[in-house]
Amino acid sequence: MKKQAKHLALAFGLVTGIASYGTAALAQDCTTKIGAVLPTSVDWGKPIAATAQYVVDLVNEAGGAAGCKIEMVLRDSQVDPKVGVDAAKALVDLDGVQVLLGAVSSGVSMPILTSVTAPAGVMQMSCCSSSTAFTGLAKDGKTKGLWFRTFATSGVQAAVGAMVARDQGYKSVAIMYKNDDWGQDIGKLIAGDFEALGIKVTASVALNDGQASYRAEVTEALKGQPEALYMALYPKEGTAAVREWLSLGGTQNMIVANSLKSDEFRDNVGLKYLGKLIGTDTASPRSNSASAFVDQYTAHFGKAPSGPGLANSYDATMIALMAMEAAGKGADGAKVASMVSKVTDASGTPVTADVAGFKKAKDVLAGGGSVFYQGATGNVRFDANGDVSAPAVTWGFSDAGNKELSFISLTDVDAFIASLK
Amino acid sequence: MIGLISYLIFFTTVAAILSIAVLGLNLQWGNSGLFNGGVVAFFGAGAYGTLILGGTPQSAHLGGYELFYPLALLGGMCAAGLMAWIVGKLTIRLRHDYLAIATFGVAVAFENLMRNAEALAGGAQGLRGFERPLHAWLGDGFTYNAIFLVFVLILLIATYKFLEVLIRSPFGRLLRAIREDETAAQSLGKDPAKIRLTSLIIGSVIIGLSGGLYATFYAFISPQDILPILTFQIWAMLIVGGAGNNRGAVAGAFLIWGAWTASGWGLSRFAPLEMQLYTGSIQFILIGLVIVGMLLWRPQGLFPEKLVVSQSGRTKHVKNRE
Numbered sequence: 001m002k003k004q005a006k007h008l009a010l011a012f013g014l015v016t017g018i019a020s021y022g023t024a025a026l027a028q029d030c031t032t033k034i035g036a037v038l039p040t041s042v043d044w045g046k047p048i049a050a051t052a053q054y055v056v057d058l059v060n061e062a063g064g065a066a067g068c069k070i071e072m073v074l075r076d077s078q079v080d081p082k083v084g085v086d087a088a089k090a091l092v093d094l095d096g097v098q099v100l101l102g103a104v105s106s107g108v109s110m111p112i113l114t115s116v117t118a119p120a121g122v123m124q125m126s127c128c129s130s131s132t133a134f135t136g137l138a139k140d141g142k143t144k145g146l147w148f149r150t151f152a153t154s155g156v157q158a159a160v161g162a163m164v165a166r167d168q169g170y171k172s173v174a175i176m177y178k179n180d181d182w183g184q185d186i187g188k189l190i191a192g193d194f195e196a197l198g199i200k201v202t203a204s205v206a207l208n209d210g211q212a213s214y215r216a217e218v219t220e221a222l223k224g225q226p227e228a229l230y231m232a233l234y235p236k237e238g239t240a241a242v243r244e245w246l247s248l249g250g251t252q253n254m255i256v257a258n259s260l261k262s263d264e265f266r267d268n269v270g271l272k273y274l275g276k277l278i279g280t281d282t283a284s285p286r287s288n289s290a291s292a293f294v295d296q297y298t299a300h301f302g303k304a305p306s307g308p309g310l311a312n313s314y315d316a317t318m319i320a321l322m323a324m325e326a327a328g329k330g331a332d333g334a335k336v337a338s339m340v341s342k343v344t345d346a347s348g349t350p351v352t353a354d355v356a357g358f359k360k361a362k363d364v365l366a367g368g369g370s371v372f373y374q375g376a377t378g379n380v381r382f383d384a385n386g387d388v389s390a391p392a393v394t395w396g397f398s399d400a401g402n403k404e405l406s407f408i409s410l411t412d413v414d415a416f417i418a419s420l421k
Numbered sequence: 422m423i424g425l426i427s428y429l430i431f432f433t434t435v436a437a438i439l440s441i442a443v444l445g446l447n448l449q450w451g452n453s454g455l456f457n458g459g460v461v462a463f464f465g466a467g468a469y470g471t472l473i474l475g476g477t478p479q480s481a482h483l484g485g486y487e488l489f490y491p492l493a494l495l496g497g498m499c500a501a502g503l504m505a506w507i508v509g510k511l512t513i514r515l516r517h518d519y520l521a522i523a524t525f526g527v528a529v530a531f532e533n534l535m536r537n538a539e540a541l542a543g544g545a546q547g548l549r550g551f552e553r554p555l556h557a558w559l560g561d562g563f564t565y566n567a568i569f570l571v572f573v574l575i576l577l578i579a580t581y582k583f584l585e586v587l588i589r590s591p592f593g594r595l596l597r598a599i600r601e602d603e604t605a606a607q608s609l610g611k612d613p614a615k616i617r618l619t620s621l622i623i624g625s626v627i628i629g630l631s632g633g634l635y636a637t638f639y640a641f642i643s644p645q646d647i648l649p650i651l652t653f654q655i656w657a658m659l660i661v662g663g664a665g666n667n668r669g670a671v672a673g674a675f676l677i678w679g680a681w682t683a684s685g686w687g688l689s690r691f692a693p694l695e696m697q698l699y700t701g702s703i704q705f706i707l708i709g710l711v712i713v714g715m716l717l718w719r720p721q722g723l724f725p726e727k728l729v730v731s732q733s734g735r736t737k738h739v740k741n742r743e
Contacts, residue, residue: 039701040697040698040699040700040701040702041701041702041704041705042701045701046698049697049698050698053697053698073689073690074689074697074698074700075685075686075689076685076700076701076704078701078704078705079645080645080648080650081639081643081645081646082435082646082651083681083682083685085639086431086432086435086682086685087682087685087686089428089431089432090428090682090685090686092424093424093425093427093428093431094424094425094428094686096424105645106546106643107547107643107644107645107646108645110547110549110641110643111639111640111641111646114549114639114640114641115638115639115640115641118561119560119561119562119565120562131546132546133543133546133547133549136549137549140550179537180536180545181544181545181546184539184544184545184546185546206537208537
């Protein structure tokens with residue numbers, strides 16, 4: 001046993017020796033490390049990580065941030081909270097990162113935030129976590145202003161759905177939502193929004209996946225004889241539910257979330273029943289910066305950015321690095337986090353999301369000014385809880401697929417959400 | 422240096438918490454031959470129980486009783502034990518793989534229940550709003566983690582000692598007798614069903630303790646924490662460490678969790694830049710190799726079971742039970 005312990009100690013010494021050798025060699029060219037905990041072992045996670053790495057390369061091309069080259073240390077979260085938290089802790093303690101990108105799943109981001117980044121005062125920026133639980137945590141003051149995400153919460157879609165109901169003059173609405181964290185969130189949010197607008201919610205029904213029939217659920221939704229139906233469902237259960245809904249005499253006044261924006265749903269239900277359907281979606285902003293991102297990404301990776309979260313990952317990394325630049329050399333996580341508002345300041349100098357834009361941002365910040373970042377997801381602006389808003393569209397089905405009905409700019413979305421409170 | 426110590430404290434805490442769960446499973450499988458395929462269900466019951474009883478009030482769901490922490494933890498353990506009693510009553514007569522399938526089903530059902538029962542446990546978003554005990558005095562930085570580690574280690578040692586005494590007691594011999602030959606034990610007037618149920622409950626309470634500590638440490642639990650992967654991780658720890666040997670159970674937990682995290686750390690540091698995107702997949706291969714390698718070359722585990730043949734405590738190695 002003693003011998004074993006000796007060997008262990010020896011091995012341990014060796015490992016730490018190698019580790020310190022590595023940092024000593026790098027310190028000469030002045031490298032600042034940032035951490036990333038992303039699910040690289042999952043197929044859709046790889047491009048998200050590749051995008052973040054790409055941004056780091058761009059920033060290094062622009063001369064790095066805060067006077068140093070940036071090195072992104074990437075760890076796999078395996079979509080397992082334990083593994084993700086351990087990776088985050090190792091990044092914070094062993095690599096000394098002050099900025100952490102990630103994670104994707106809310107169930108991984110949350111324990112990282114509560115047990116690693118918030119206690120250690122490290123800034124955490126997620127590209128893709130959508131849960132409203134973060135907003136609640138931030139309101140309780142538990143995130144210490146260190147938490148940000150570039151993924152618009154379900155709040156935007158819920159609000160726009162309520163806006164449609166108001167504009168159509170519906171007085172009562174029934175809600176059917178998918179029974180997962182996204183559906184539970186959006187179902188609850190829109191119920192609140194309807195109430196705020198004085199629209200009566202006659203029923204709010206959860207639908208589980210993969211049922212052969214939704215007759216019981218649909219009957220329950222029909223009970224209060226609503227003027228309209230709101231659905232946050234996926235095409236498969238959406239098709240089944242709508243068929244039952246119509247066959248039982250339910251109204252054709254429907255409002256749906258973006259998840260039903262699918263040809264499968266349109267074809268299986270039948271276009272003639274969907275004439276009065278209005279859908280909602282968050283939109284890419286009508287700005288040059290968004291299309292510039294698409295062009296730049298396509299040129300670099302050889303294909304258009306089509307997976308989930310790519311534009312969000314791009315912006316998350318870029319904003320984090322700009323905030324580091326603004327905070328200056330050797331700044332801690334809290335300082336960097338406090339600078340996020342300085343680089344997403346609507347009254348600041350607009351900068352693009354590329355090498356030239358980053359260089360320009362450096363000049364402006366060096367001169368004491370503030371910067372308005374024009375990113376892949378538009379003019380990103382965080383609220384006090386670290387959440388972002390997004391522009392929205394409404395759409396309907398057409399012979400060719402679907403068509404846009406109206407575009408609601410970010411300003412209008414923000415104003416409407418504020419009016420609901 | 423302080424960073425390294427801080428990380429080691431963190432790592433040891435998680436490994437020690439998982440060790441407790443492996444010890445619980447070792448009582449069930451190693452000593453009683455109960456093939457528990459639903460470790461996460463009991464782990465989850467402990468975790469959810471602790472947070473519901475000890476958390477701050479939340480508008481959306483049950484809980485937030487702000488119970489004194491040790492009571493909350495005890496409540497979590499009781500929840501795990503209660504669930505084991507119910508599951509045991511229904512399934513304990515099943516043998517080996519059938520019991521595994523049944524308990525696995527219970528674990529999946531439990532995860533689904535937690536995912537859907539918003540009013541009970543916050544649904545898919547999980548349970549938050551838990552204040553870590555003594556948080557106000559210790560802050561939540563280095564000191565807190567160090568003291569929490571001591572607390573976890575005390576519980577780990579207590580569990581270890583308790584189990585060592587238990588398996589050396591007449592009850593422990595009875596467990597092994599039933600494991601080896603149920604009919605023979607029955608012919609001596611023992612009631613295997615009752616003994617097996619007792620073992621399942623004690624083991625599950627220990628696993629529940631581990632879950633409670635886990636949730637306390639992260640101040641958060643969600644359905645994503647109780648996916649079947651955790652059952653397999655805990656099983657891998659027991660198999661590698663050595664089923665039937667408590668020291669092996671603890672060693673296996675540290676070793677597997679160490680391999681799991683060190684491989685990720687090593688790859689992120691030493692793999693070339695263009696390989697970085699693939700390290701996640703490489704890590705899975707490495708972990709798989711360690712487990713398969715162990716099974717091929719040392720199927721009895723690092724620390725094989727030592728059978729105590731008489732009360733005088735003479736020991737001899739038993740090479741392979743199967």
